[in-house]
Amino acid sequence: MMTLTLPQLRAWLSAFARDVLDDHDRLNALDAATGDGEHGSNLARGAAAIQDALAEDRDEDIATLLRSVGMAIVNSVGGASGALYGTLFLRLSDHGSGRDAWSTNDLHAAFGDALRAMCELGRVREGDRTLIDALAPAVAQLSTHRDAPVAESCEAAALAAAAGAQRTAQLKPRAGRGAYASGRAGGHVDAGAASMSLLFAALSRATCA
Amino acid sequence: MQKFMRTADTAVSDYLHGLARAHPDLIRYDPERGIVVRAEAGAPKVAIVSGGGSGCEPLHTGFVGQGMLDAACPGSVFSSPVPRQIVAATQTVDQGHGVLYVVTNYGGEIMNFGLAGEILGREGHEIEKVVVDDDVALDGDLRHLRRGMGATVLVEKLAGAAAESGAPLDEVAAVARRTVQRSRTFAVALGPCVHPSTGSPAFELPAGQMEVGVGLGGDRGLSREPLPPADAVAEALVERAVAELSISDGARVIVLLSGLGGTPELELVGLFGHVHTALERRGAAVERSLVGNYVTSLESPGAQLTVLHTDDELTRYWDAPVRTRALRWGAPA
Numbered sequence: 001m002m003t004l005t006l007p008q009l010r011a012w013l014s015a016f017a018r019d020v021l022d023d024h025d026r027l028n029a030l031d032a033a034t035g036d037g038e039h040g041s042n043l044a045r046g047a048a049a050i051q052d053a054l055a056e057d058r059d060e061d062i063a064t065l066l067r068s069v070g071m072a073i074v075n076s077v078g079g080a081s082g083a084l085y086g087t088l089f090l091r092l093s094d095h096g097s098g099r100d101a102w103s104t105n106d107l108h109a110a111f112g113d114a115l116r117a118m119c120e121l122g123r124v125r126e127g128d129r130t131l132i133d134a135l136a137p138a139v140a141q142l143s144t145h146r147d148a149p150v151a152e153s154c155e156a157a158a159l160a161a162a163a164g165a166q167r168t169a170q171l172k173p174r175a176g177r178g179a180y181a182s183g184r185a186g187g188h189v190d191a192g193a194a195s196m197s198l199l200f201a202a203l204s205r206a207t208c209a
Numbered sequence: 210m211q212k213f214m215r216t217a218d219t220a221v222s223d224y225l226h227g228l229a230r231a232h233p234d235l236i237r238y239d240p241e242r243g244i245v246v247r248a249e250a251g252a253p254k255v256a257i258v259s260g261g262g263s264g265c266e267p268l269h270t271g272f273v274g275q276g277m278l279d280a281a282c283p284g285s286v287f288s289s290p291v292p293r294q295i296v297a298a299t300q301t302v303d304q305g306h307g308v309l310y311v312v313t314n315y316g317g318e319i320m321n322f323g324l325a326g327e328i329l330g331r332e333g334h335e336i337e338k339v340v341v342d343d344d345v346a347l348d349g350d351l352r353h354l355r356r357g358m359g360a361t362v363l364v365e366k367l368a369g370a371a372a373e374s375g376a377p378l379d380e381v382a383a384v385a386r387r388t389v390q391r392s393r394t395f396a397v398a399l400g401p402c403v404h405p406s407t408g409s410p411a412f413e414l415p416a417g418q419m420e421v422g423v424g425l426g427g428d429r430g431l432s433r434e435p436l437p438p439a440d441a442v443a444e445a446l447v448e449r450a451v452a453e454l455s456i457s458d459g460a461r462v463i464v465l466l467s468g469l470g471g472t473p474e475l476e477l478v479g480l481f482g483h484v485h486t487a488l489e490r491r492g493a494a495v496e497r498s499l500v501g502n503y504v505t506s507l508e509s510p511g512a513q514l515t516v517l518h519t520d521d522e523l524t525r526y527w528d529a530p531v532r533t534r535a536l537r538w539g540a541p542a
Contacts, residue, residue, distance in 0.1 A: 028406070028407050032407065032409070032411065034429075035428070036287045036404060036411055036426040036427040036428065037404055037406075037407045037409070037411060037427070038285075038286070038287055038288055038404060038406065038407075041217075041285075041406040041407070042285065042288050045285070074291060074292055074293075074324065075291045075292065075293040076291065077288075077291070078262075078284045078285055078288040078289050078290060078291050078317060078321065079262075079284070079288040079289050079316070079317035079321075080289075080315075080316035080317040080320055081317075082288075082289075082291060082317070082321070083316075083317065083320035083321050083323075083324060084320070121320055121323070122316060122320065174350075174351075175316065175354075176316050177315075177316075177424075177426070177428055179347075179351055179354055180346075180347065180351075180354065180356075180424055180428045180429065
């Protein structure tokens with residue numbers, strides 16, 4: 001398959017929402033190591049909102065689907081993660097107007113744009129021990145594989161996101177709540193990076209199917 | 210930890226319903242839009258809107274009323290409000306004289322108030338923002354992350370009074386910014402809080418230890434030290450809080466000593482006496498003071514000291530009438 005279709009995108013979002021709901025205790029526990037242990041619970045509200053948005057099933061194109069998901073997240077999750085995840089989907093949606101499928105190259109362009117917008121909004125960059133540390137290497141793989149079949153490209157992105165999330169355990173936090181006790185943090189994967197790696201794992205599964 | 214609640218998910222909305230029923234003369238709660246607004250708008254003036262994660266009560270919702278906030282946007286526990294709430298609050302309370310957002314310096318609050326401001330700026334609302342970042346615990350390359358703590362109460366009070374006096378938006382914002390510039394806070398905790406969703410303590414603190422330089426929301430501090438006697442705790446709080454203020458002989462200060470939610474009055478008021486002594490020893494004149502639970506972190510035992518280097522104008526706004534759940538003084542309007 002050389003394209004990512006609207007039904008595959010819906011399957012991706014549905015799987016991501018389910019994974020977040022299944023995994024929210026683990027995400028809370030990761031967050032508790034440096035933050036207030038709320039990341040899983042907050043994102044679970046977003047996951048429920050994604051499920052509601054998907055249930056409406058009125059999307060005519062990729063933009064409509066992703067915009068409804070982005071607005072659902074922005075207005076349900078709260079905190080920095082709500083603003084950042086919401087911005088991700090809203091930026092992706094900018095690339096889906098009038099489209100019912102994306103090429104690998106479209107996918108790379110959309111995620112690259114989302115990455116830039118999120119770094120700007122959150123005033124963060126790669127290496128600050130945030131969700132960006134899983135997103136940025138995934139986007140880099142989408143770039144490397146921009147002429148490959150979608151499934152191959154998304155699998156590479158998922159592996160890179162997971163590895164990026166793992167590497168946050170060695171990073172000193174420089175943004176968000178994790179930074180407050182930065183002299184004492186370490187050894188734990190960043191909760192936001194962990195949830196971001198779930199997003200790409202779900203994308204990879206949806207494109208293999 | 211046992212808690213009075215139905216479920217973790219309903220804890221905040223139950224609080225808000227209860228708050229509105231306890232104070233029907235002061236506030237209204239709109240559950241559809243998730244905002245708390247003043248019961249009566251009063252004479253046209255600059256509107257003041259704030260909001261933040263719940264769990265820090267009475268912060269923001271307990272300060273809605275005459276002389277302070279026109280609206281508060283409560284997020285879920287320790288998580289910022291969402292843009293939809295901030296947009297609704299702004300549309301409800303903007304009387305055409307502009308709106309001041311009091312925004313605490315946390316990523317969530319900055320980003321969500323920022324997103325709301327972008328949406329509303331296009332609708333023609335005139336909005337100013339003041340960012341509260343009084344927490345001195347973070348310094349050096351973390352200075353930009355300084356959290357909004359006790360000074361938030363002072364900013365809401367003083368900007369609220371300025372707005373009530375009929376000052377235009379730029380002047381109200383200037384009072385708020387001056388309050389931030391002249392305020393510093395330092396906090397210590399004797400134990401963690403328990404997030405209602407997770408049900409477990411935010412951190413473990415062994416007996417005899419004090420967590421130094423904490424924030425709100427169960428954020429851990431900079432370091433952990435043996436708990437000294439209360440006069441030494443007061444000395445340490447004052448030392449850190451005034452270090453960046455020009456406190457010399459005769460400097461006039463307004464002092465807020467807020468419990469973090471779990472420290473008894475007996476201890477907190479006792480601690481304040483030592484704070485007062487330590488400030489006077491440095492030549493400061495304690496002009497006004499406020500001691501109690503004003504910016505909290507659920508049931509966390511602990512205290513935060515906020516010192517404002519005041520002047521005639523700020524003290525006059527401090528003394529102006531206020532009528533909210535958590536602060537009430539002066540003649541009722």
